[in-house]
Every structure is written in C-alpha cells, then in structure tokens.
Amino acid sequence: MNEYKSLIRLRMSSHDAHYGGNLVDGAKMLQLFGDVATELLIQHDGDEGLFCAYDSVEFLAPVYAGDYIEASGEIVSVGNSSRKMTFEARKVIVPRTDISASAADVLAQPVVVCRASGTCVVPKNCQRKNQ
Numbered sequence: 001m002n003e004y005k006s007l008i009r010l011r012m013s014s015h016d017a018h019y020g021g022n023l024v025d026g027a028k029m030l031q032l033f034g035d036v037a038t039e040l041l042i043q044h045d046g047d048e049g050l051f052c053a054y055d056s057v058e059f060l061a062p063v064y065a066g067d068y069i070e071a072s073g074e075i076v077s078v079g080n081s082s083r084k085m086t087f088e089a090r091k092v093i094v095p096r097t098d099i100s101a102s103a104a105d106v107l108a109q110p111v112v113v114c115r116a117s118g119t120c121v122v123p124k125n126c127q128r129k130n131q
Contacts, residue, residue: 006039008032009070009092012063022065029114030057032071033087037120040075040085046128049083054118061113066095070110081121089114 010032018025034051041049063069073087090110096103 003074004040004043005072005074006036006043007070007072008035008039009068011093012065012067012069014065017065024063024065024067026059026063026114029059029063029069029071029089030054030116032069032089033073033114033116033118036071036073036087037085037118040073041083041120041122044075044078044083044129045122045126047122047126049120049122049126052082052119052121054116057114057116059114061091061111063089063091063113064095066097066104067091068093069113076117081124081127083120083122085118085120087114087116087118088112 012024016024016028038048069089070092071089073085075083076086077084091113092110093104093106096105
C-alpha cells in the first residue's frame with residue numbers, strides 16, 4: 001500500500017474559543033481530523049468519501065485561542081471501500097500574553113493535544129484511483 005499522509009496547521013482564533021479562559025472546544029480537533037480525512041481520501045481515491053465513525057478519541061491537553069495546532073493523519077489500512085485512519089493534533093506555537101499582546105513562542109517539543117482513529121468509506125462507484 002502506498003503511504004498517504006496529510007498535515008494541516010492553523011491558528012485557533014477567539015471565535016474557536018467556546019469556554020471561559022479562551023478554551024477551545026475539543027470538537028474543533030475532530031473538525032480538523034475530518035478535513036485531514038477528506039484530503040487523505042482525495043489522495044487515495046480521488047473522492048471525498050464519508051466519515052463513518054471514530055473508534056477512539058483521546059483529549060490529552062487543553063487548546064486555547066491563539067494556539068497553533070498541527071493536525072495530521074494517515075491511512076493505516078484499506079478495505080474494499082473502507083479506509084482506517086489514525087490522527088494526531090499537536091500544539092506547536094503558544095501565545096505569550098504575559099509578555100505582550102502579540103508575543104508567542106514556538107514550542108521546542110510540540111504538545112500532543114488529541115489522538116483519534118476512525119473509519120471512512122468511499123463507495124466503489126466513486127473510487128477513481130487504486131482500483
């Protein structure tokens with residue numbers, strides 16, 4: 001099987017903050033994983049496919065407005081129409097409002113904030129590649 005991977009990096013905004021203290025809802029990480037899954041399916045099959053289910057989701061560290069999150073994923077097994085995937089989200093840059101309103105630090109070691117695995121499906125009639 002060819003190795004298919006995807007990586008998205010973006011900054012969490014104040015609009016992403018859902019709770020007090022500018023805490024970002026964990027569902028935002030799942031939204032990023034959905035975008036990663038879509039890219040993986042396009043790479044592998046030439047079609048966006050459908051996300052069926054998560055097998056596991058672990059929220060490991062808080063995410064705040066201003067954090068830069070890197071979400072990655074890969075296809076780990078391929079069935080007739082199913083694609084099993086794993087995902088990881090890492091915090092790579094954090095704001096330093098204790099220094100100034102615009103200060104930020106690149107983390108020497110990214111902090112894993114979420115891990116998940118799940119299954120997507122691309123119907124046979126939509127698969128344009130790897131047939």
